[in-house]
Amino acid sequence: MKKTNVKELLASTNYDQEIKLMGWVRTKRTSKNVAFVALNDGSTINNIQLVFDATEFPEKELAKVTTGAAISVNGILKESVGAGQSSEITVKTLEVLGEADPDEYPLQPKRHSLEFLREIAHLRFRTNTFGAIFRIRHHMIFAIHNFFNDKGFFNIHTPIITASDAEGAGEMFRVSTLDPENPPRNEEGKIDYKKDFFGRETSLTVSGQLEAELGALALSNVYTFGPTFRAENSNTSRHLAEFWMIEPEMAFYDIHDNMDLAEEMLKYLIKYALDNCYDDLLFLEQRLENEEKNMPVEKRTDMKLIEKLHFVLDNDFVRISYTEAIDILRNSKPNKKKKFQYPVNDWGVDLQSEHERYLVEKHFQKPVILTDYPSEIKAFYMKQNEDGKTVRAMDVLFPQIGEIIGGSQREENLEKLRNRMKEMEIPEKEMFWYIDSRRFGSVPHSGYGLGFERLMLFITGMGNIRDVIPFPRTPQNAEF
RNA sequence: UCCUCCUUAGCUCAGUUGGUUAGAGCAUCUGACUGUUAAUCAGAGGGCCGCUGGUUCAAGUCCAGCAGGAGGAGCCA
Numbered sequence: 001m002k003k004t005n006v007k008e009l010l011a012s013t014n015y016d017q018e019i020k021l022m023g024w025v026r027t028k029r030t031s032k033n034v035a036f037v038a039l040n041d042g043s044t045i046n047n048i049q050l051v052f053d054a055t056e057f058p059e060k061e062l063a064k065v066t067t068g069a070a071i072s073v074n075g076i077l078k079e080s081v082g083a084g085q086s087s088e089i090t091v092k093t094l095e096v097l098g099e100a101d102p103d104e105y106p107l108q109p110k111r112h113s114l115e116f117l118r119e120i121a122h123l124r125f126r127t128n129t130f131g132a133i134f135r136i137r138h139h140m141i142f143a144i145h146n147f148f149n150d151k152g153f154f155n156i157h158t159p160i161i162t163a164s165d166a167e168g169a170g171e172m173f174r175v176s177t178l179d180p181e182n183p184p185r186n187e188e189g190k191i192d193y194k195k196d197f198f199g200r201e202t203s204l205t206v207s208g209q210l211e212a213e214l215g216a217l218a219l220s221n222v223y224t225f226g227p228t229f230r231a232e233n234s235n236t237s238r239h240l241a242e243f244w245m246i247e248p249e250m251a252f253y254d255i256h257d258n259m260d261l262a263e264e265m266l267k268y269l270i271k272y273a274l275d276n277c278y279d280d281l282l283f284l285e286q287r288l289e290n291e292e293k294n295m296p297v298e299k300r301t302d303m304k305l306i307e308k309l310h311f312v313l314d315n316d317f318v319r320i321s322y323t324e325a326i327d328i329l330r331n332s333k334p335n336k337k338k339k340f341q342y343p344v345n346d347w348g349v350d351l352q353s354e355h356e357r358y359l360v361e362k363h364f365q366k367p368v369i370l371t372d373y374p375s376e377i378k379a380f381y382m383k384q385n386e387d388g389k390t391v392r393a394m395d396v397l398f399p400q401i402g403e404i405i406g407g408s409q410r411e412e413n414l415e416k417l418r419n420r421m422k423e424m425e426i427p428e429k430e431m432f433w434y435i436d437s438r439r440f441g442s443v444p445h446s447g448y449g450l451g452f453e454r455l456m457l458f459i460t461g462m463g464n465i466r467d468v469i470p471f472p473r474t475p476q477n478a479e480f
Numbered sequence: 481u482c483c484u485c486c487u488u489a490g491c492u493c494a495g496u497u498g499g500u501u502a503g504a505g506c507a508u509c510u511g512a513c514u515g516u517u518a519a520u521c522a523g524a525g526g527g528c529c530g531c532u533g534g535u536u537c538a539a540g541u542c543c544a545g546c547a548g549g550a551g552g553a554g555c556c557a
Binding site for chain 1: 481490491492505506507508509512513514515516517518519520548549550551552553554555556557
């Protein structure tokens with residue numbers, strides 16, 4: 001018989017039909033003559049109830065049906081006589097595929113802390129919470145490709161191993177096949193990377209943007225969606241050493257087109273989650289509520305998860321310049337009362353987390369796009385404004401998460417780009433290919449980077465980025 | 481990397497101003513129960529109180545160091 005799955009069965013009213021089903025036991029409740037098993041196979045957050053007539057199954061066999069065990073059953077789909085579910089399965093035959101020794105199996109039908117589950121990341125897929133998160137994660141990956149495909153964008157794979165250390169986006173992981181115990185040395189006594197696999201120093205990519213620009217300057221609209229590696233010693237709930245980033249890059253787009261696209265994309269993704277992951281979102285919302293029950297009222301989030309998603313969907317993002325933001329912050333209550341750890345006085349300072357949070361969570365209470373930052377605090381490739389002081393950067397700031405997107409219109413003018421590279425001491429020779437893109441058929445173009453796991457934080461309402469990626473890589477941790 | 485906090489049973493936690501045999505709930509095991517919903521009821525087993533050292537008649541409790549974890553900051557997506 002062909003096997004079915006829990007999701008299909010729960011949606012079915014095709015009663016009294018024989019079915020075959022496999023999955024993992026979540027809980028078992030027994031009494032003298034009847035046993036109930038909640039079975040889950042990952043197809044949905046919901047379990048289906050299996051009903052065993054205890055007199056028809058050997059006690060020994062039923063005893064192996066414990067939390068975490070994998071079983072296969074044949075049975076009849078019935079309209080349920082009990083409360084709490086519309087249908088259930090009267091089991092006719094049982095096969096225990098894989099036992100789970102209850103003395104050893106760490107997951108119980110009870111609440112576990114996220115920290116504990118992180119330590120058993122190989123098993124946490126089997127919990128309701130992580131089942132929901134990773135189903136949503138899949139849908140978001142799919143939705144991103146859908147969004148760009150529908151708009152005529154082309155996905156390109158940019159290199160994961162790169163020789164350019166000029167991307168300027170942080171510390172990099174070295175890639176080498178040299179013997180670390182005894183590396184070859186040159187005449188100066190330094191490590192001779194000419195003898196390394198690629199004949200030069202190479203690292204894992206910190207961004208696919210520069211290569212994506214090359215694609216955009218021929219295919220017009222492209223995007224990358226790949227792994228990204230940063231060797232920063234960041235120990236926060238918002239940073240990973242290995243994460244996934246979406247980087248669209250568009251020819252003939254100015255900063256405003258860029259912002260429009262970013263806002264449209266984020267809203268599309270939120271709507272996609274609401275339309276396709278409602279059960280899982282509802283579960284996560286209830287989980288959050290239970291979590292916050294023990295917290296003081298002022299610390300609780302003021303909006304429920306689904307409400308919050310709708311709120312972002314239904315409101316325009318605020319768009320203001322860095323200069324306007326500085327004015328707001330300078331005249332803000334916390335600044336005047338010296339409540340900021342870093343007071344805002346002069347134009348030109350970089351905004352701290354507390355400032356971004358004030359703007360998003362207190363002042364505007366909705367997502368904010370900040371533009372036109374001082375050129376000193378931004379990357380070399382951003383388009384310089386006429387004022388000579390600012391660049392056409394844009395950062396999309398979300399509540400709780402902070403910067404979810406960072407992007408800009410790119411500098412397409414050859415001379416301006418070269419001057420900026422000189423100022424920032426970026427070696428022109430190594431970057432000849434990037435400069436060539438401005439020498440031949442250069443056009444105005446723009447792009448941005450979306451941190452996929454930060455999007456996941458927002459969609460799922462989770463608090464720690466380590467809980468929205470299956471196997472997080474962070475400083476001092478590469479387990480599993 | 482910096483600051484703050486945490487580490488007690490398989491899990492989640494309590495443990496008073498340092499004071500005899502260290503507690504609870506859940507899980508596990510045994511038994512009861514004719515449909516349960518994280519079932520319920522009765523009973524049982526289960527602890528180098530993170531590690532090392534110190535103070536003290538006496539340390540889960542105080543002090544120092546180390547390890548692991550969390551929150552915040554910086555770096556950024």
